Amino acid sequence: MKFFEFFSFTDPNIRYVVVGSILMTVCSAVVGCFTFLRKRALIGDAVAHSVLPGVCLSFLLTGEKNPFILLIGAFITGGLSIFLVEYITTKTKLKEDSAIGIVLSVFFGIGILLLTAIQHGGNANQSGLDSFLFGKAASILPEDLYSFGLVGIILLIGVFFFFKEFTLISFDRNFAEAIGLPVKILEFMLTSITVLAVVTGIQAVGVVLMAAMLITPAAAARYWTHNLTIMMLVAAMMGAVSGIFGAYISYLAPSMPTGPWIVMVISMIAIVSFAFAPVKGVFARLRKQIKNQKQITDENILKLFFQLGEKDQDFFTARSITSLLERRSMRKDLLKNGLARLTDQGFLSKTKDHWKFTEAGKVKGQRVARLHRLWELYLTQYLQLAPDHVHDDAETIEHIITPELEAKILEQLKYPEVDPHDTKIPYKDF
Amino acid sequence: MIIQVPNPILEVHDLTVAYHRKPVLWGVDLTLPAGSLTGIIGPNGAGKSTLIKAIMGLIPLSSGFVKLFGKDLDEVRQKVSYVPQRESVDWDFPASALDVVLMGRYSQIGLFKRPRKADKEVAVECLRKVGLQNFANRQISQLSGGQQQRVFLARALAQDADIYFMDEPFAGVDAATEAAIIEILRNMTTSGKTVVVVHHDLQSAVTYFNWVLLLNMRLVASGPTEKVFTQDLLQETYGGKLTVLAKVGDLLEKQQFPSREDKA
Numbered sequence: 001m002k003f004f005e006f007f008s009f010t011d012p013n014i015r016y017v018v019v020g021s022i023l024m025t026v027c028s029a030v031v032g033c034f035t036f037l038r039k040r041a042l043i044g045d046a047v048a049h050s051v052l053p054g055v056c057l058s059f060l061l062t063g064e065k066n067p068f069i070l071l072i073g074a075f076i077t078g079g080l081s082i083f084l085v086e087y088i089t090t091k092t093k094l095k096e097d098s099a100i101g102i103v104l105s106v107f108f109g110i111g112i113l114l115l116t117a118i119q120h121g122g123n124a125n126q127s128g129l130d131s132f133l134f135g136k137a138a139s140i141l142p143e144d145l146y147s148f149g150l151v152g153i154i155l156l157i158g159v160f161f162f163f164k165e166f167t168l169i170s171f172d173r174n175f176a177e178a179i180g181l182p183v184k185i186l187e188f189m190l191t192s193i194t195v196l197a198v199v200t201g202i203q204a205v206g207v208v209l210m211a212a213m214l215i216t217p218a219a220a221a222r223y224w225t226h227n228l229t230i231m232m233l234v235a236a237m238m239g240a241v242s243g244i245f246g247a248y249i250s251y252l253a254p255s256m257p258t259g260p261w262i263v264m265v266i267s268m269i270a271i272v273s274f275a276f277a278p279v280k281g282v283f284a285r286l287r288k289q290i291k292n293q294k295q296i297t298d299e300n301i302l303k304l305f306f307q308l309g310e311k312d313q314d315f316f317t318a319r320s321i322t323s324l325l326e327r328r329s330m331r332k333d334l335l336k337n338g339l340a341r342l343t344d345q346g347f348l349s350k351t352k353d354h355w356k357f358t359e360a361g362k363v364k365g366q367r368v369a370r371l372h373r374l375w376e377l378y379l380t381q382y383l384q385l386a387p388d389h390v391h392d393d394a395e396t397i398e399h400i401i402t403p404e405l406e407a408k409i410l411e412q413l414k415y416p417e418v419d420p421h422d423t424k425i426p427y428k429d430f
Numbered sequence: 431m432i433i434q435v436p437n438p439i440l441e442v443h444d445l446t447v448a449y450h451r452k453p454v455l456w457g458v459d460l461t462l463p464a465g466s467l468t469g470i471i472g473p474n475g476a477g478k479s480t481l482i483k484a485i486m487g488l489i490p491l492s493s494g495f496v497k498l499f500g501k502d503l504d505e506v507r508q509k510v511s512y513v514p515q516r517e518s519v520d521w522d523f524p525a526s527a528l529d530v531v532l533m534g535r536y537s538q539i540g541l542f543k544r545p546r547k548a549d550k551e552v553a554v555e556c557l558r559k560v561g562l563q564n565f566a567n568r569q570i571s572q573l574s575g576g577q578q579q580r581v582f583l584a585r586a587l588a589q590d591a592d593i594y595f596m597d598e599p600f601a602g603v604d605a606a607t608e609a610a611i612i613e614i615l616r617n618m619t620t621s622g623k624t625v626v627v628v629h630h631d632l633q634s635a636v637t638y639f640n641w642v643l644l645l646n647m648r649l650v651a652s653g654p655t656e657k658v659f660t661q662d663l664l665q666e667t668y669g670g671k672l673t674v675l676a677k678v679g680d681l682l683e684k685q686q687f688p689s690r691e692d693k694a
Binding site for chain 2: 091162165168170171174178179180222225226227228350
């Protein structure tokens with residue numbers, strides 16, 4: 001079984017590849033949190049594409065694939081791209097997005113040009129250089145691991161020691177400058193760290209998709225927490241998972257580029273986060289909406305029982321669905337569900353297709369009716385709205401007024417007797 | 431009418447500031463007495479925020495200098511606090527109210543080090559002073575506008591400075607919060623601190639501040655509130671725009687001309 005062979009990590013080559021992939025993806029995920037929070041995702045993309053000409057130039061000049069030399073070349077052109085984007089943005093009328101577009105395509109174009117020239121140049125050493133395009137985790141050799149690993153560890157240490165300062169310049173640059181932090185130097189360091197993270201990551205992920213490793217883990221992690229430290233740890237973990245997976249794919253199918261696979265995995269993780277994260281996730285929000293809808297239906301039914309009770313001067317008459325629908329049109333299925341729920345909750349009691357208030361139900365129905373009428377009165381008095389304009393508004397507001405707000409409204413309106421339509425405002429009897 | 435004071439806590443001399451070569455403040459000369467609660471008042475685009483940003487060294491000066499406590503800003507930064515506009519930051523940042531207030535302690539903590547227990551206690555105490563003791567661990571995006579403003583104020587208090595520059599601390603806050611904030615500012619000045627506030631409501635300015643700067647691209651007046659709040663000076667600040675001044679500014683921008691010859 002290939003699976004067990006891989007995950008037992010007995011083969012030292014597999015160990016190198018796995019450790020290398022994890023380190024690379026973790027580094028970019030951690031550093032990417034700052035890129036994400038500073039809203040510099042596109043710059044990350046520009047840098048990633050711009051390291052390619054640097055890698056190629058280093059190879060052309062030295063004729064060998066020494067990882068340290070390639071790293072230096074990549075760092076220089078990557079850094080140059082950021083400098084150019086900033087220069088164009090400040091010195092010309094072009095906006096940042098255009099500047100990024102220009103720099104990215106020019107650098108990447110030159111990179112591809114050089115790469116093609118190298119491939120046709122007949123240098124036997126060049127095989128494998130093209131794996132920098134889309135990444136090839138399986139090609140990580142021990143000496144790569146040492147050099148890229150060293151850089152990665154320096155990055156993580158840098159983030160650890162300057163965590164406080166990097167956070168502050170990401171959140172409030174002006175304040176950081178005002179308290180005398182060397183903001184320019186810190187920004188330069190953070191930029192350098194970002195470039196280095198990109199450079200170390202390209203062997204596993206490749207230049208084309210590297211920006212995804214910078215941004216996606218951070219964006220996904222942001223959904224799970226409000227704490228930056230935890231966000232970084234979550235992002236790092238997500239990065240590690242995608243890194244291991246990338247290494248595994250590379251092991252199964254050595255001719256397959258790993259970058260796209262790593263990015264697929266991290267994207268899946270991100271999609272799951274967007275969908276299922278508590279509070280911010282799509283499903284959590286949907287659940288909340290359904291809950292609100294149920295609350296509105298239930299409170300409207302109780303209000304309806306109360307209004308009918310007022311009319312008949314008997315709040316505890318049992319009523320059928322037809323008699324309820326005579327007074328207020330509702331979707332029948334919603335009404336049925338609501339009646340069943342309210343019976344379960346003890347606000348109504350049911351006998352043979354007829355429902356009637358319990359004592360608790362009456363109190364609740366009365367409160368909704370009261371809030372509705374109070375709000376109508378508030379709108380006519382304080383917003384000078386005409387009495388025939390206030391009903392629809394009160395229909396929604398009656399469901400969200402808290403007891404504290406109710407007390408405040410009562411105080412301002414001085415415990416009024418009737419609403420703008422001369423209906424009596426019902427108060428609790430004590 | 432610009433009243434100069436002896437032994438000023440802040441001295442601004444011949445300050446001109448330009449954005450993209452377009453001057454937004456022309457030749458400002460002013461001095462402020464220690465312990466004052468000063469309001470910077472003027473219409474939109476008068477350069478109110480620009481003035482305090484220039485004082486804080488956040489934007490380059492075209493000419494002039496600023497002295498705080500008679501010294502350059504870099505020598506006295508520990509004694510100076512700055513509260514940026516609330517909208518200048520992204521409140522969706524993953525941080526709690528306490529995290530933000532702790533940022534006020536960073537210059538005392540120093541590089542590399544983590545906040546100590548003492549810093550946390552100071553931060554909690556500052557949150558209490560602004561009435562947010564129960565919100566310490568609340569994510570900042572879940573705070574109301576007024577509460578966010580108070581978090582910024584607490585962060586400034588945590589700096590324990592001697593002079594505070596605040597950019598529109600009353601923008602977007604409700605009446606109750608505004609009253610609470612002005613109460614805190616008054617307490618700060620009675621205990622000897624100096625507070626400078628960018629403000630744009632004329633009505634409340636009279637009651638809030640004991641020193642007022644009237645600004646409209648240039649300093650119209652600086653002095654005790656009762657002397658500065660005259661019909662004429664207000665008219666001069668808010669009435670007719672100085673069209674020639676504005677036109678010259680536009681021209682400098684368009685022609686890419688330096689506003690000072692030696693700063694090309």
